[in-house]
Amino acid sequence: MNAQELVQQEFLERLKIYSDGLRVHKERKGERPTDRKSAEELECGFLERYLTHVDAARDKTLAFPVVVPIPYPPCITPVAELKNVTMRELRLETRHKGTRLLLKAITQSHRIGGIVAATQDTRGDAAAVVMYHQQPENVRRAVDILGKGSVILVKEPYFEVVGPGQYRIRVDHLSDVVFLEKNDPRVPKAWRSKALGSEKTADAYRLKGNEAVEQNKFWEAITAYSAGLSLKPTADETGALCRNRALAYLRTRQYDAALLDTCYPDFLPQPSYNGMIRAAEALYHLGRFDESAKVMQKLCSEFPNHEHAQGQLERVQARLSEQQTGVYDFRQLQIDATKLKPPTLDRATYIGPVEVRDAPGKGRGLFVTKAVKAGDLLLCEKAFGYVHAPEDKYARAPTIMVHMETDRAIMNEQVDLLQALIRKLYHNPSLIPTFTSLCHGGYEGQTTFEVDGAPAVDTFLVERIMTLNVFGYWRTTSLADHIDFVSPNTKREQDHSCGVWTTASYINHSCMNNVERAFIGDMMIVRATKDLDADTELGFWYKDPFRSNFAQRQADHEEWGFVCYCSLCEDARATETSTIDKRKELWLEAEELCGRIPPTPAYEIEQIAKALDDTYTQPASKVPRVELRDLLLVIARLYVISKEPSKVLEYVGKMLTSLGFIIHGADTSSTRFAVEQWGMVAEPFVEAFLHARKAFEVLGRPEDAEKAKEYAKLVFKMVIGEDDSFEAVHGDHDTRFGWVC
């Protein structure tokens, strides 16, 4: 166990002690605690607890995991209809339906899992409040979200116990907390402060908002402009306040609200440059490129001298072209993905000839609407939500969310992704249907998404959808991963970036994949790996059958809530345990032989490959022999070293046929080399086809060599997403493998 693994191990042990202890406290459900701390005691303890957390964060250890209660929906009762409740009426581990609790922060807030502050109610009783999924510190400081003296209204408060004498109100749904301005009539007089919110005119608020914008304090600007708008301004003042607020909404990624403030689509009563360009930007970020382009065209004809507008028009036209044609400059995509941190690319989604349809026994699935060829682009999709793992994954303190009910947990990047998704949906409710249409297992959650004219986003529903639809991957690009894979002596790195792609999510699992996914930053590229007839359902691996055995795959599928009935899994079920054990034994023996220095003679490994092959009864075109792939490639490599091209061809041919390919001409006959039917495509076939290319070349069959290279490039395109980088990675193939004849 290395130092990093030790940290992980220690972290898990501490987590177990913590959650076991917590479980005991949670048994007090329904109790009204009588040992709540006073405001003064709470203030002192609060600081101490915060400092422990800061220490833990500095040492990159975990102090306080987020323990999630049994899922409960967000409040969808209008605030005005909720009854006031006080702290002393609250019962432990209970959500107080139909009520609202008015609180004033008596300390500054800090980040301890969520944003935490000590608060007091109108009777002077105190408890901490924790609000989850608010903006991260680099976007908005905790003290700006909930400063000392701030007043909030918690809808249907959930009161929880976190330790002996320690209780707090938790807010899991963003819409369950209302931040009240000091002049809000719901704020008791004693809690009001003259210093804040004292502007008298709409214009004064506009100026205050403008000042905040200049300091990049966009949230404060929104508050100021909104306060101005509440003072019944004139039409001109309203126009200016809205246009300015639209800018602040854009900068805080609230694109729906920004669009609304621009009076899109007719921009009445007063079309303006600022209003139109802000509308075009909001539409751009909402992925509505055609509408964005129309606004930009109108803008450019009305304001022909604006260079910026011209540039924006070209940008949106480029996106429209990508969206409609699926033609991308992949070389540039690779460059952008390497340079940008995070690698979220400014590109549009292309949805090719595919459609969501019912897939009996699997819910819905993605199907091709017309016949396609192996290698064809089916999707080039931008992530709906994406989190890029830091290069040094141990540079951060671990974060974890544990469900008390199921003991399931999500960690680090997945926690970040969940929070990003919740905020994205909350701030852009027009995107909610796209996301909530994704599968959410048996969890229904809240299906009403609006209350008091604002969105209500069910955190637990978002989490459920995320866990069933998330894709994780190893490196920023599949290309970087492939370079690790083909570079001798390079350890394959793992970054654990993750995201949600709302169209690719409809692709069901199949061990017998007919499409491959590849990543370039936050773009997922899906290509056919076989020639497919119209109406074929697409399938790719959730769990790679080459890197897992049947039992591991089944356990993984169980987590997703399904059983795989592909021919590979069915064959594994029908195979005797003794045969499975024999395969394992042979595989281990082969692994040991392959690792020897000097290399084991090819014929010894061939014998094992043959014995392994004999354990299969079904034809390889029906049940591919996944255990044989790497072994046969090793044998082909050994014949490369011994400069026996016909043996190289023989073993490349065996490798292809044992994975379900139907091929011709991988021998010394005069038959032209061709793939008649594609099998289970995977990364190592790039190398295999390149060995075949060289073998043909050495045997004086240039046309077959060219064909083999074409296939190598095609497989590269399927697994990397593009083939522009092919030469750069594999140009030195022959020298790298000792093919210098």
Ligand SMILES: C[S@@+](CC[C@H](N)C(=O)[O-])C[C@H]1O[C@@H](n2cnc3c(N)ncnc32)[C@H](O)[C@@H]1O
């Ligand atoms: C990412 S979603 C795929 C789309 C999903 N079928 C839908 O209707 O939205 C993953 C879920 O699809 C289902 N699924 C995926 N592959 C399956 C398979 N091979 N057999 C049965 N169900 C499958 C499981 O319910 C799984 O949790």
